[in-house]
Amino acid sequence: MKPGECSLGNRLPVGGNGNKFEFPPQQGEDPWKECMDTAVQLALRAGQVVKKALTEEKRVSTKTSAVDLVTETDHLVEDLIISALREKFPSHRFIGEESTSAGSKCVLTDCPTWIIDPIDGTCNFVHRFPPVAVSIGFAVNRELEFGVIYHCTNGNMYTGRKGHGAFCNKERLRVTQEKAIRNALILTEIGPKRDPETLKLFLGNMEKLLTFQAHGIRVIGSATLALCLVASGAADAYYQYGLHCWDLAAATVIIREAGGTVIDTSGGPLDLMSCRVVAAGTMELAQSIAQELQTIDYGRDDN
Ligand SMILES: Nc1ncnc2c1ncn2[C@@H]1O[C@H](CO)[C@@H](O)[C@H]1OP(=O)(O)O
Ligand SMILES: [Mg+2]
Numbered sequence: 001m002k003p004g005e006c007s008l009g010n011r012l013p014v015g016g017n018g019n020k021f022e023f024p025p026q027q028g029e030d031p032w033k034e035c036m037d038t039a040v041q042l043a044l045r046a047g048q049v050v051k052k053a054l055t056e057e058k059r060v061s062t063k064t065s066a067v068d069l070v071t072e073t074d075h076l077v078e079d080l081i082i083s084a085l086r087e088k089f090p091s092h093r094f095i096g097e098e099s100t101s102a103g104s105k106c107v108l109t110d111c112p113t114w115i116i117d118p119i120d121g122t123c124n125f126v127h128r129f130p131p132v133a134v135s136i137g138f139a140v141n142r143e144l145e146f147g148v149i150y151h152c153t154n155g156n157m158y159t160g161r162k163g164h165g166a167f168c169n170k171e172r173l174r175v176t177q178e179k180a181i182r183n184a185l186i187l188t189e190i191g192p193k194r195d196p197e198t199l200k201l202f203l204g205n206m207e208k209l210l211t212f213q214a215h216g217i218r219v220i221g222s223a224t225l226a227l228c229l230v231a232s233g234a235a236d237a238y239y240q241y242g243l244h245c246w247d248l249a250a251a252t253v254i255i256r257e258a259g260g261t262v263i264d265t266s267g268g269p270l271d272l273m274s275c276r277v278v279a280a281g282t283m284e285l286a287q288s289i290a291q292e293l294q295t296i297d298y299g300r301d302d303n
């Protein structure tokens with residue numbers, strides 16, 4: 001994809017809410033810099049909407065299961081982000097969690113594509129449990145170029161740009177060098193299926209890792225923020241069956257740029273649409289976890 005195919009428009013800041021997040025300086029020409037700057041500004045703007053709505057009464061509906069929640073704020077924020085991006089970059093494509101739920105196609109092509117989770121941690125949002133994020137990933141030629149994840153309740157802005165590192169605000173992120181399950185702090189998420197067979201597999205996977213003397217397993221209710229904790233070195237690994245491309249896109253760039261590994265649960269390369277992942281600071285730990293996991297089938301995002 002040539003840089004010219006990203007309609008760069010003018011350089012007016014998006015939003016104008018007075019928030020002055022400065023992206024860490026980069027060297028050389030970056031054809032997607034304006035896109036990334038726009039993503040940061042939009043994540044901040046969306047984050048403010050989410051933060052305000054957190055304390056207000058919410059209308060909650062369910063999607064794929066009784067525990068897969070959505071609110072009017074998820075829709076509002078996704079519309080806000082996609083309409084602003086479409087206006088600025090009319091030739092680009094969009095994959096959004098709520099647009100996909102409403103029937104939009106979820107396919108990644110070579111075109112510049114934005115992959116958006118308007119609220120990651122909707123269940124947390126509904127309960128006012130703090131890990132709640134806005135996640136914006138961007139891919140060109142099916143390769144992830146950058147990711148922006150805004151932790152709405154504590155104001156942390158996580159960014160990763162391919163080849164330029166990962167940051168939390170202005171602080172560079174680094175993964176841990178832990179290689180063994182034995183000493184690892186591991187994060188996961190439960191996924192929306194709660195039938196007995198799925199729960200047995202989910203708990204069996206946890207039990208296996210605990211049997212190997214993992215220091216701990218944590219579930220925080222936001223896949224994107226859990227992955228940011230791995231990028232930050234606050235946890236050693238993350239695995240899950242039942243997440244989606246919008247949970248993974250932005251975070252994958254951030255972890256890789258923090259020196260970490262993101263792979264498929266089979267031990268092979270990541271497939272963004274496969275609804276499963278293992279991420280870790282080291283390939284050794286990622287492979288060890290992948291080897292122990294029993295597959296939970298969640299289908300694919302692109303069919
Ligand atoms: N009841 C629930 N509890 C936690 N996460 C849930 C959930 N239902 C759906 N999810 C989604 O599953 C992802 C990975 O498990 C989470 O980050 C969350 O993304 P969401 O809030 O964007 O829907
Ligand atoms: Mg969401």
Ligand SMILES: [Mg+2]
Nearest residue numbers: 117120121247
């Ligand atoms: Mg999500």
